Amino acid sequence: MENLHIVFWLLKDISWCMIWKPLGVAMIFPTLIISLVIAWRTRQFMSELCHNVAISLWITANSYWMISEFFHFDMLTVWGAVTYKHLALVPFVSGLLILAYYYIWYQPRHKETEEIM
Template sequence: MENLHIVFWLLKDVGWCMIWKPLGLTMVVPTLSIAVVIAWRTRHLAAELAHNLAIIFWISANSYWMISEFFGFDEVLVWRGVTGKHLAMIPFTLGLLVLAYYYFWQKPRENRTEQVATL
């Protein structure tokens, strides 16, 4: 499933790069859907879940950015110099926050628990 996910993701980005709207738009659904399934299947492993959630946010941001370019609102001012394309920073930031939480909060706690368990 992870390998198929990469195929869909690449097809989405090829559609974006070549401005093949039907391909790019169609591939958003399977790419994002498989990412959600993978995250759900790895939900019991904190490290895997964090990284897979970050991937979901990354694909969401990337897809929104592509859509903003396809439909011409990427350069439209939304608020104080922020354009439609810049709104993709919201899911990008959420992905970074998930990883920051994992690396700065969850992982150190896991390491401490492992150290205590080995004593």
């Protein structure tokens, strides 16, 4: 499943690069769904869960950015100098915050349990 996930992700990004809108938009769904399934299946391991949720957020941000470019609203202004493309930072930064939580707070407090696994 993880390998198939990479195929869908590559197809989505190649479609973005080549401006193949229907295929790019269609590939969002299997890519994101599989990443969420992988996160769900690894939920018992905090390290895997945090990384897989961050990946799902990355795919979400990346997909939103692609759609904003495909449908030409990426450079429209939301507020001040902030454009709709900049809204992709919300899931990107959310993923970073989850990883920061894991590495800065969770992992140092649970080293013993992770070494056993």
